[in-house]
Amino acid sequence: MKKTSLDMQNKVHQQITEYKQVVASDSYRLHYHIMPPVGLLNDPNGLVYFRGKYHVFYQWNPFETSHGAKFWGHYTSDDLVHWEEAEIALAPDSWYDKNGCYSGSAVIHNEKMYVFYTGNVKDEDGNRSSYQCLAISEDGFTFEKKGPVIHVPDGFTAHYRDPKVFHHQNKWYMVLGAQTEQEKGVTVLYSSSDLERWQFHGPFAGSGLNGLGDFGYMWECPDLIEINGKNVLLVCPQGLLARGFAFQNIFQSGYFGGQVDFDSLSFKHGDFVELDRGFDFYAPQTMRDEKGRTILFGWMGNAEEADVIQPTVKHHWIHALTIPRELEWKNENLYQHPVEELQQLRLNEVYYPDVKFNDDAGISLSDIKGNVFELLVEVTYIQATDFSIEIGASLRISYNAKEKVFTFEREKLNQSKAFESRHCHLEQLNSIHVYKDASSIEIFINDGAVVFSSRVFDASNSEEITFKVNGHIQANVTKWDLKRVTC
Ligand code: FRU
Numbered sequence: 001m002k003k004t005s006l007d008m009q010n011k012v013h014q015q016i017t018e019y020k021q022v023v024a025s026d027s028y029r030l031h032y033h034i035m036p037p038v039g040l041l042n043d044p045n046g047l048v049y050f051r052g053k054y055h056v057f058y059q060w061n062p063f064e065t066s067h068g069a070k071f072w073g074h075y076t077s078d079d080l081v082h083w084e085e086a087e088i089a090l091a092p093d094s095w096y097d098k099n100g101c102y103s104g105s106a107v108i109h110n111e112k113m114y115v116f117y118t119g120n121v122k123d124e125d126g127n128r129s130s131y132q133c134l135a136i137s138e139d140g141f142t143f144e145k146k147g148p149v150i151h152v153p154d155g156f157t158a159h160y161r162d163p164k165v166f167h168h169q170n171k172w173y174m175v176l177g178a179q180t181e182q183e184k185g186v187t188v189l190y191s192s193s194d195l196e197r198w199q200f201h202g203p204f205a206g207s208g209l210n211g212l213g214d215f216g217y218m219w220e221c222p223d224l225i226e227i228n229g230k231n232v233l234l235v236c237p238q239g240l241l242a243r244g245f246a247f248q249n250i251f252q253s254g255y256f257g258g259q260v261d262f263d264s265l266s267f268k269h270g271d272f273v274e275l276d277r278g279f280d281f282y283a284p285q286t287m288r289d290e291k292g293r294t295i296l297f298g299w300m301g302n303a304e305e306a307d308v309i310q311p312t313v314k315h316h317w318i319h320a321l322t323i324p325r326e327l328e329w330k331n332e333n334l335y336q337h338p339v340e341e342l343q344q345l346r347l348n349e350v351y352y353p354d355v356k357f358n359d360d361a362g363i364s365l366s367d368i369k370g371n372v373f374e375l376l377v378e379v380t381y382i383q384a385t386d387f388s389i390e391i392g393a394s395l396r397i398s399y400n401a402k403e404k405v406f407t408f409e410r411e412k413l414n415q416s417k418a419f420e421s422r423h424c425h426l427e428q429l430n431s432i433h434v435y436k437d438a439s440s441i442e443i444f445i446n447d448g449a450v451v452f453s454s455r456v457f458d459a460s461n462s463e464e465i466t467f468k469v470n471g472h473i474q475a476n477v478t479k480w481d482l483k484r485v486t487c
Pocket of ligand 1: 042
């Protein structure tokens with residue numbers, strides 16, 4: 001049993017203190033998103049509601065803005081809006097996690113918080129070993145490491161990680177991301193009655209299973225949830241080739257909806273659907289809160305290869321989490337809704353009912369502008385071939401009603417002034433709900449049926465929002481400024 005050493009805590013404190021001002025002086029710093037105090041943040045981990053507080057842990061390299069030996073950073077909140085930074089939860093200071101306390105999850109059992117994570121270990125030649133580890137906390141803030149509870153079984157490589165534990169009918173289950181020796185990405189399943197001894201049940205879903213063809217060389221961060229009577233496996237397959245508008249990022253994140261048979265431990269599922277169509281989204285995780293909601297946070301980032309040109313690096317931080325989103329299963333689809341608590345952030349409402357745009361080459365509405373805001377456009381009538389909203393000098397969202405294509409464009413991060421785009425097919429446009437922060441945008445289309453999340457770095461300081469229409473469109477337009485709640 002081992003607690004994080006004071007020495008390690010002091011080193012992290014020193015790092016935060018040293019760079020506090022530099023991070024704070026960054027105009028790209030976010031106002032209401034979880035971001036690292038310093039260094040690199042990636043996956044959300046251990047999402048759990050415990051003793052009146054939401055706990056969000058995250059993959060954290062406090063010492064660099066690159067990936068490395070990860071810690072579990074920790075924030076808590078009473079309301080999913082105001083976050084308080086807590087002491088590091090896990091540090092990579094044991095033989096079984098010395099190169100990183102990798103992603104994992106938390107559950108509450110006997111009034112204690114049990115966290116499961118992957119211990120990542122590399123030898124001098126760079127050979128990897130992985131251990132699924134347990135740490136227990138009585139108060140939700142200090143953890144005692146219990147060490148490995150699962151070793152990699154025969155038939156799998158050391159890419160074996162990201163335990164997500166859940167409870168179903170008096171039993172604990174764990175899904176894990178894995179790679180077979182044949183380099184196929186799969187999710188494996190375990191069960192347990194005491195959270196300490198785990199029984200292996202083999203692959204549960206993956207490349208070449210349940211009627212699925214070749215589907216990537218590694219599956220990361222699985223999460224199996226039940227929502228409105230449906231079982232949904234959220235997972236991040238690596239190695240899918242771009243196809244039309246799909247799979248445009250280096251790594252993908254999406255879900256399979258279906259039905260689990262807990263007697264035979266099998267999963268019949270439909271097709272893979274991408275969770276987010278933007279540039280920066282990966283490794284989401286969900287939690288069930290005390291109100292029975294399923295709440296998702298994602299990492300607003302993607303593969304390491306895309307990191308180097310982000311301007312926040314000069315200010316010693318990189319990446320952030322998405323806003324919390326409540327999941328709903330309807331029309332055979334997963335919908336994502338910004339949690340209602342975020343309405344606390346709203347200030348200065350501006351409302352234009354039934355605005356008529358008729359062949360406008362560029363119109364702005366007074367007081368509909370800003371850099372940190374929420375914007376809701378509810379379409380009441382559309383007979384347009386093209387409808388677009390330009391935000392500042394580096395963002396454009398548009399819908400082509402003839403082609404039935406929704407497009408998101410942002411200025412490339414390499415300061416070249418060139419734009420890059422992501423698209424998706426959309427039969428009909430009903431609403432666009434935008435959450436813009438200083439350097440991010442999350443767009444919820446048609447009540448969250450489709451979402452685009454991206455980081456955006458606009459050096460122009462422009463706060464203009466311009467509507468352009470080719471044809472006719474009528475819409476209710478509402479805009480709020482959003483309060484700053486991060487320090
Ligand atoms: C996903 C991931 C996980 C791993 C973690 C390491 O982004 O690669 O599979 O546990 O990040 O930080």
